[in-house]
Amino acid sequence: xxxxxxxxxxxxxxxxxxxxxxxxxxxxxxxxxxxxxxxxxxxxxxxxxxxxxxxxxxxxxxxxxxxxxxxxxxxxxxxxxxxxxxxxxxxxxxxxxxxxxxxxxxxxxxxxxxxxxxxxxxxxxxxxxxxxxxxxxxxxxxxxxxxxxxxxxxxxxxxxxxxxxxxxxxxxxxxxxxxxxxxxxxxxxxxxxxxxxxxxxxxxxxxxxxxxxxxxxxxxxxxxxxxxxxxxxxxxxxxxxxxxxxxxxxxxxxxxxxxxxxxxxxxx
Numbered sequence: 001x002x003x004x005x006x007x008x009x010x011x012x013x014x015x016x017x018x019x020x021x022x023x024x025x026x027x028x029x030x031x032x033x034x035x036x037x038x039x040x041x042x043x044x045x046x047x048x049x050x051x052x053x054x055x056x057x058x059x060x061x062x063x064x065x066x067x068x069x070x071x072x073x074x075x076x077x078x079x080x081x082x083x084x085x086x087x088x089x090x091x092x093x094x095x096x097x098x099x100x101x102x103x104x105x106x107x108x109x110x111x112x113x114x115x116x117x118x119x120x121x122x123x124x125x126x127x128x129x130x131x132x133x134x135x136x137x138x139x140x141x142x143x144x145x146x147x148x149x150x151x152x153x154x155x156x157x158x159x160x161x162x163x164x165x166x167x168x169x170x171x172x173x174x175x176x177x178x179x180x181x182x183x184x185x186x187x188x189x190x191x192x193x194x195x196x197x198x199x200x201x202x203x204x205x206x207x208x209x210x211x212x213x214x215x216x217x218x219x220x221x222x223x224x225x226x227x228x229x230x231x232x233x234x235x236x237x238x239x240x241x242x243x244x245x246x247x248x249x250x251x252x253x254x255x256x257x258x259x260x261x262x263x264x265x266x267x268x
Contacts, residue, residue, distance in 0.1 A: 008168060008169055011161070011169065012169065012172065015047050015051075015158070016050045018155075019031075019048055019051035019155075020051040022130065022154075023051075023052060023056070023130060026154075027128075028128055028130045030052060030055070030129045031052070031124075031130050031131070032120050032121075032123045032124040032127070032129045032130070032131050033048065033058070033131075033134065034059075034060050034061075034062060034116055034117075034119075035059040035078070036071060036075060036186075037070070037071030037072060037075035037078070037179070038179070038182060038184065038185065038187075039167070039175070039180060040135070040166070041134040042078060042170065042179045043169060043170045043175055044134045044157055044158060045057070046082070046170075046173045046174060046175055047158075047173065048132060048157075049082060054082070054084050057085070058086070058087070058123060058129065059086040059087070060086070060087055060116075060119055061075050061076060061079075061087070061088045061089070062088075062090075062116045062119055063088070063090060064090065064091045064112060068185075068187050072088075074182075081176075089119055091115050091116065091119070095108075095112060095115060098111055098115070099111055108189075109188035110146045110147075110149060112188055113146035113149030113150050113186075113188075114149040117131075117148065117152050124154075130154040130155065132153060133150070133155065134150070134153075134156075135150055135151060135159055137158075137159060137162050138162050138205055138206055140159055140246060141242075142198065142205065142242065143238060143239070143241065143245050144198065144238075145245060147244075147245050151245055162210065163184065163206060164202045164206040165206075183195070184202065198238075200231070200235065204225075204227065207225040207227070208221055208225065208232050209239070211225070212239060218232050218233060218236065247260065248260045
């Protein structure tokens with residue numbers, strides 16, 4: 001029987017081969033990655049470095065006024081420690097040009113995410129690279145992403161890894177402890193944390209999500225997790241209302257085979 005370490009090692013091999021294969025088969029010269037100083041982007045960066053050479057990887061650090069200084073510092077130190085080319089782009093002036101008078105929290109947060117993704121695709125176009133996404137499975141299922149922001153990428157190496165499972169993987173591949181132990185946060189406004197905004201710890205969220213993944217009923221998940229039924233239904237609701245974020249825009253069906261409905265793509 002395989003132990004936990006074997007399972008993690010197997011995942012690492014599969015992910016690194018996936019990254020290498022994706023770059024090779026598309027004829028790209030490498031990847032562009034937004035490095036935030038948090039766990040997810042650090043894990044994806046290390047996996048990309050295990051799959052590719054440092055010269056094939058370009059990190060973008062994109063702080064603005066609300067970005068915690070410690071996150072920018074940690075991102076820079078990580079890129080320097082791992083000898084990865086990086087560019088620092090302060091997006092404050094771009095943000096101001098789009099929304100000079102906006103102080104509404106969520107629209108502004110989503111705009112920041114979309115500006116950063118525009119920067120990533122700009123550099124990817126310049127350098128014939130792919131944009132690698134850093135979203136994990138928990139974020140994707142909960143809809144805790146910005147549509148056409150951090151949810152936009154050419155591929156997502158950890159998109160099938162739950163957030164609560166990520167720290168063990170990160171430790172295995174050598175992500176520094178100070179990054180592994182940080183409270184998860186997008187840094188989109190002062191004092192923001194993922195778990196504070198979502199109202200549950202990632203362990204609680206993932207225990208419900210894993211139940212939904214296995215097609216368990218709400219009652220079964222309640223029994224397995226010991227959580228209140230109302231909380232399980234609330235988390236299930238997050239998944240249901242965010243389904244549109246995991247699909248391409250709805251296409252009106254007029255012909256026999258339609259993109260996003262029954263057109264079968266030939267994958268690379």
